[in-house]
Amino acid sequence: MDDTRFVQVEDRDSIRWMRFHNPQHKNAIPRHGWEEIGEAITSFALSEQRVLVIGGSGFDFCSGADLRAEDIERLDSPAEARRLMHAPGRAALALHRLPKPTIAAVDGAAVGAGMNLAIGCDIVVATTRARFSEVFVRRGLNLDLGGVWLLPRLVGMARAKDLALSGRIVSGAEAAEIGLASRVVEPDRLDATVGELARELADGAPLAQRFIKMGLSRSFDLTFEQALAYEQQSQAALLASDDAREGIVAFLEDRRPEFGGS
Numbered sequence: 001m002d003d004t005r006f007v008q009v010e011d012r013d014s015i016r017w018m019r020f021h022n023p024q025h026k027n028a029i030p031r032h033g034w035e036e037i038g039e040a041i042t043s044f045a046l047s048e049q050r051v052l053v054i055g056g057s058g059f060d061f062c063s064g065a066d067l068r069a070e071d072i073e074r075l076d077s078p079a080e081a082r083r084l085m086h087a088p089g090r091a092a093l094a095l096h097r098l099p100k101p102t103i104a105a106v107d108g109a110a111v112g113a114g115m116n117l118a119i120g121c122d123i124v125v126a127t128t129r130a131r132f133s134e135v136f137v138r139r140g141l142n143l144d145l146g147g148v149w150l151l152p153r154l155v156g157m158a159r160a161k162d163l164a165l166s167g168r169i170v171s172g173a174e175a176a177e178i179g180l181a182s183r184v185v186e187p188d189r190l191d192a193t194v195g196e197l198a199r200e201l202a203d204g205a206p207l208a209q210r211f212i213k214m215g216l217s218r219s220f221d222l223t224f225e226q227a228l229a230y231e232q233q234s235q236a237a238l239l240a241s242d243d244a245r246e247g248i249v250a251f252l253e254d255r256r257p258e259f260g261g262s
Contacts, residue, residue, distance in 0.1 A: 006033035007040045008057065014202040015195070016049040023058030026109050028066035034087035037117075041094040050202040052098070053194055054121060055105035064112025064135065085144065088113065092145040095120045096217070099210040101201040105194040106130045106172070107187055116145035119154060119180060122213065125194050126181040130172035138167040153220060154179045205243040206261035 006029065008019045018040050020027040029037070044052045056062055065088070095102065095117070104110075104121035111133045118124055118132070126132075134151065136143050143151070143164055152160035155178045163170065175181040185193045201209070211234040219227060238244050243259045250257035 005036060006030055007036040009040055009043075011047075011049055012195075014048070014050045015053060015198045016044050016047065016051070017053045017055065018044070019055050019057050020062050020114075021057045022066065023056075023060070025066055026060040026063035026111075027056040027058070027114070028063045029113060030066045031084075033066070034091050038087065038091040038094050041091065041098065045094070045098055045100070050100055050204075050206060051198045052100060052102045053105055053198050054102065054117065055190075055194075056107065058108075060108030061104070061106040061110040061118060061130070062114030063109045064114045088145060092116070092120060096146060099213060100206070101204070101209055101213070103194055103198055103201070105190055106132075106181070107190055109133075111135050112139075113145045116143065116147040116150060119150050120146055123197065124175070124181040125190065125197065126172035126175050126184050127187040127190050128172050128184060129187055130175065130181075130184070132170040132172075132175050132180055133167055134164045135167045137165060203256070203259075205247060205257070205259040207241055207243050208238055211238065 006021055008021045010017045010019075020029065020033075022028055022030065022033075041052070101123070102121040104118040104124045106118050106124060106126040107130055108127075109131050110118045110126075111131070112135045115132050115134060134143055134147060136147075142148070147164070151164060154160075155163070159178055162168075170178070170180065172181065172184045176184040183193070215227070215230055215234065218230070222230065242262045246259060247257045
């Protein structure tokens with residue numbers, strides 16, 4: 001691996017592991033890091049790997065943007081600040097649009113943009129020492145990286161306002177309790193737990209996972225009638241697919257299905 005790059009990538013069979021690498025600063029994202037994140041997500045989308053795991057090097061997931069005093073001095077107009085937000089926005093959108101499953105493996109700090117990158121994944125596995133915070137308000141800033149959209153969908157509006165307006169720290173245990181994380185494990189079990197989960201997802205039917213992700217992401221914006229129409233259209237496409245035939249035949253033959261994604 002190239003230690004000069006902020007994003008470190010490793011393929012393990014059908015699973016791609018992507019780690020933020022700036023451990024001396026709790027994996028804070030440098031300015032060039034946003035482009036690397038966007039490129040890594042786009043590369044995964046085009047790859048043969050079926051699941052993306054996002055984590056951090058060392059003891060932390062990501063402490064947000066690595067803003068220095070000199071960076072703030074240069075942001076002397078809204079236009080310049082908007083230019084600064086282009087790359088983070090592209091990275092967040094690329095993550096949101098991924099048709100394949102994503103898992104955030106969260107240890108230590110997941111703060112600000114780091115928290116929103118984590119909850120932008122499909123599944124969040126946190127450790128008992130994980131710490132989540134929408135710290136933006138304590139810096140005089142609004143949520144970004146999709147936090148305004150993601151947070152109330154995960155925890156409800158009342159809790160979203162609590163977390164966003166206070167910027168308070170949420171433990172791994174509380175994160176699992178309120179819906180930020182799907183499960184919490186001891187730190188020494190994080191990689192093994194995430195690896196096992198990723199392998200389960202990688203064995204799933206890719207086309208079905210794509211339609212499931214798309215439907216659930218849109219569900220809050222659909223009427224019940226629209227959701228039914230989406231289910232009918234997607235199910236019709238899937239019923240005619242090779243994967244559906246393989247899934248049904250494997251069930252009847254009492255064996256593990258082998259999905260090809262078509």
